[in-house]
Amino acid sequence: MDDSVDHAILSAISRDARATLSQLSEAVGLSVSAVQSRLKRLETRGVISGYRAVLDPEQVGTPLSAFIEIAPLDPAQPDNAPERLEHLDAIEACHSIAGDAAYMLFVRVPSPRALEDLVRDIRLAANVSTRTTVVLQTYYENRPIIPVGAAGA
Amino acid sequence: MDDSVDHAILSAISRDARATLSQLSEAVGLSVSAVQSRLKRLETRGVISGYRAVLDPEQVGTPLSAFIEIAPLDPAQPDNAPERLEHLDAIEACHSIAGDAAYMLFVRVPSPRALEDLVRDIRLAANVSTRTTVVLQTYYENRPIIPVGAAGA
DNA sequence: CCTGAAAACGATTAGAA
């Protein structure tokens, strides 16, 4: 169902999502149509959930990033923080975590001032306390994934 | 030099990196060639640093993710942890941070056992202590960026 | 599930405003 060829396709398209089918077909040694149907299948099954351009945060106006851990102020209230925060575009990721806090957010903002405002918005929107860790420098992120053992349906 | 059209292109291609030039041209209301030269310029300037397929971690064999904060055991030693960890494919991101620790890593692994091994590898490779926060659930990540004010050259 | 070929479509280039 799903073998080293799919693995090779995933690896190639992880590195360059705009690769043409003919480029992929060269890379994996199969005909263009074979690659096309495999790619379509990977998309349908949700193995590939989308394609993103990676933008330079500096040039795009959000040079400052931070991790924000949040914990509910009132443990009795319904814990739907992810929903309540979804409208805040500055939040790039939201994970629930094991540890002191309940959630870990990753955010990008234009300035320290914008971070201050964002933290306030988060507190108000989700009724939580926050613990912010500012990122000083990003050495790498979004590294192309080298799938381990792509599983079938 | 760089206006709302570039902004629209970035927004569109952030959501679907495989969009064709004609799709983009429809989206922004410019001819295909105009979009093409703008896109090329955005790539050349590094505003767009690459294109990635987003894969489903579950289906790709790395269902477990975690944040790992690391701090040097010997503050006197040269602090080149990012280099010393770069070969570990499980590490998806590496940031230096302000706070208790020196660096924040984000990692993806197949299993708790693999996480155990990875943490050991990190300690050995970088001579650091670690503090691991396991991710229980990911509500969202890799959200398409809505650039704030794409800056020119 | 694969290949290969024809037709449709998209990308690229050149020339002009």
Added chain:
DNA sequence: TTCTAATCGTTTTCAGG
């Protein structure tokens, strides 16, 4: 920087193994 138009390459579809 933009457009149009011709050329070239890619994607899609389908017949066949």
